[in-house]
Amino acid sequence: MKLSVVIPARNEEASVGGTVTRLRDHLVSAGIEDLEILVVDDGSADHTGEIVAAEHERDPRIRVVRNNGRHGFGRAVSFGLDRFTGDAVVIYMADASDDPADVVHYYHILRDHADCAFGSRFMRGSHVSDYPQFKLIINRLANMVIRLMFNIPYNDTTNAFKGYRANVIAGCRPFVSPHFNLTIEIPLKALVRGYSFRVVPISWRNRSHGESALKLKEQGSRYLYTLLTVWFEWLLVRHDTRHQDGAFQPWDKIGSTSPQGAESPESTE
Numbered sequence: 001m002k003l004s005v006v007i008p009a010r011n012e013e014a015s016v017g018g019t020v021t022r023l024r025d026h027l028v029s030a031g032i033e034d035l036e037i038l039v040v041d042d043g044s045a046d047h048t049g050e051i052v053a054a055e056h057e058r059d060p061r062i063r064v065v066r067n068n069g070r071h072g073f074g075r076a077v078s079f080g081l082d083r084f085t086g087d088a089v090v091i092y093m094a095d096a097s098d099d100p101a102d103v104v105h106y107y108h109i110l111r112d113h114a115d116c117a118f119g120s121r122f123m124r125g126s127h128v129s130d131y132p133q134f135k136l137i138i139n140r141l142a143n144m145v146i147r148l149m150f151n152i153p154y155n156d157t158t159n160a161f162k163g164y165r166a167n168v169i170a171g172c173r174p175f176v177s178p179h180f181n182l183t184i185e186i187p188l189k190a191l192v193r194g195y196s197f198r199v200v201p202i203s204w205r206n207r208s209h210g211e212s213a214l215k216l217k218e219q220g221s222r223y224l225y226t227l228l229t230v231w232f233e234w235l236l237v238r239h240d241t242r243h244q245d246g247a248f249q250p251w252d253k254i255g256s257t258s259p260q261g262a263e264s265p266e267s268t269e
Contacts, residue, residue: 001034001086001087001088001107001110001111002034002035002036002085002086002087002088003027003032003034003035003036003086003087003088003089003090003103003107003110004035004036004037004038004084004085004086004088004089004090005023005035005036005037005038005089005090005091005092005103006038006040006077006080006081006084006089006090006091006092007019007020007037007038007039007040007080007091007092007093007094008040008042008073008076008077008080008091008093008094009039009040009041009042009044009048009052009076009094010041010042010043010044010048010071010076011044011045011046011048012044012046012048012094012095013044013046013047013048013051015094015095015096016039016048016051016052016094017051017052017054017055018096019092019093019094019095019096020037020039020052020055020062021055021062022096022100023037023092023100023103024037024059024061024062026100026101026103026104027100027103027104027107030104030107032104032107035061035086036061036063036084036085036086037061037062037063038063038064038065038080038083038084039052039062039063039064039065039094040064040065040066040067040076040077040079040080041064041065041066041067042067042071042072042073042075042076042079043067043068043071048094049064049066052064065079065080065083067079070178072178072179073160073179073180073182074175074177074178074179074180074181074182074185075178075179077091077160077175077182078175078182081169081175084166086166087165087166088107088110088111088163088164088165088166089163089164089166089169090103090106090107090117090161090162090163090164091160091161091162091163092161093160093161096205097204097205097206098161098202098203098204099202099203099204101203102119102161102200102202102203103163105117105200105202106119106162106163106200107163109163109198109200110163110164110165113198114196114197114198115164115165115167115168115190115195115196115197116162116163116164116165116168116187116190116195116196116197116198117162117163117164117197117198117200118154118156118162118163118187118197118198118199118200119156119159119161119162119199119200119201119202120154120155120156120159120199120200120201120202121156121159121201121202121203121204122140122143122155122156123155123156123199123201124201125201126201126202126203126204127201127203127204128203128204128205129203129204129205129206130205130206131204131206132206139158142158142223143155143156143157143158145227146158146184146188146227149227149231150188150191150192150231150234152191154197154199157183157184157187157188158183158184159183159204160180160182160183161202161204162186162187164186164190168190168195169186171190171193171195172186172189172190172193176226176229177222177226178222179222180222180223181222181223181225181226182226184223184226184227184230185226185230188226188227188230188234189230189233192230192233192234192237193237
């Protein structure tokens with residue numbers, strides 16, 4: 001299975017070089033050599049694109065594409081999802097907040113077990129470092145609302161770091177979220193449309209360089225719009241044969257896993 005990793009990046013010159021090389025080295029050391037690391041330069045005003053282009057000269061599996069149209073996190077990810085060439089794709093952050101080891105876990109899930117690989121930063125076995133307290137409170141409240149609305153046990157839908165088989169990306173189009181609301185649009189559409197998934201605990205650490213582009217005050221209405229749009233779709237299909245009593249059968253049939261084996265979906269909320 002060829003694995004693609006899409007990395008949206010805007011003004012990430014301090015971290016993007018180390019992020020892509022560390023990820024590449026870890027995947028190769030795990031035996032995953034048929035890979036593509038696709039960095040989407042989303043209108044950077046620094047040397048982000050040049051740094052990745054230099055890595056491409058050393059390893060053609062690392063490449064950069066430039067989004068010269070309208071910018072925004074969701075647009076950058078969608079730009080990459082229109083251009084990846086693998087059998088499966090993982091969305092990964094340029095700021096080194098995600099752990100390359102978790103990409104390996106995703107790879108094995110997508111190759112052998114399920115259509116989607118979802119990580120949780122808030123379940124037994126996960127590790128989180130330096131999460132800003134205010135954002136943490138908002139995160140847990142938002143994920144609790146999503147769990148209640150969609151009747152799912154998964155507790156980290158808002159995290160962008162997820163993996164999908166290529167057919168899931170094709171089956172969830174069109175993507176309409178221009179900003180960080182894409183982080184909930186893709187996984188919720190995948191769940192509503194009946195794709196299977198597994199959940200693993202993951203590691204996350206706060207960025208050590210630069211500043212997050214996520215502005216909570218600006219994103220609230222966008223998240224709400226996306227949430228309600230997909231929720232209405234769910235209301236229409238919840239009695240489809242793929243679902244039972246409003247609950248998602250893919251969870252019932254597959255459940256969640258840890259790298260060592262079966263893991264309860266129990267969260268730390």
